[in-house]
Amino acid sequence: MELLWFYVAIVLAISDTIHTQIVWKIFNKFYLILGGIINNSVNAPWKTWIIHELMEAGFHFIFVSIAFLNLEIGILAAFIHFVIDVSHTLLISSHMNELEHRSLHFVIESLFFIAIYGL
Template sequence: MELLWFYVAIVLAISDILHTQLMWKVLNNFYIILGGLIYQSVDSPAKTWLVHELMEAAFHFVVLTLVFLSPTIGILAAFIHFVIDVCHTVLIGHMGELEHRALHFIIESAFFIAIYGL
């Protein structure tokens, strides 16, 4: 139980890589069309991006809930991942892939240490 925070952070990192690979390499055409449909519905690039981030959070919720058989972990993981994505896009802007992954892992680890490691 002492390392649950670490396992959650690792699975969330794997889920993020899985999401990226699945959406941009396997379902690329569908993802682009879906983005266009969302844009037509909300009529704003910022709202389209926010819907994308919410859908990504839902993906992480499903993956982590299934892996850990715990909706609580799924909700917490989706929440922290969503908050980091929104904050780093708004406050920092563009980051390289390695920096992006490191930022997520460090903050997500600290978040789950605070919950499960103490």
């Protein structure tokens, strides 16, 4: 139980990498079409972006919940990942490269899970 925070952060990082590979390498054309359909349905780019982030959070919820066989951990992982994605997009104006993006997520997610499971 002492390193649960670390395992959750690692699995969430793996989940994010797998999500990126699935969305942008395997289902790229489908995802772009889905994005267009969603954008036409909601008529606002920011709503389309939030829906995208919610769908990504749903993916992480499923992946992490299955990995740990625990819905609470899945919900927390999806929640913190969503909050970080939305926050850094709104608050950090400069473009981050892949390593910076992954590092930001890992550090904040680790601190979040240390606060919950590490103390």
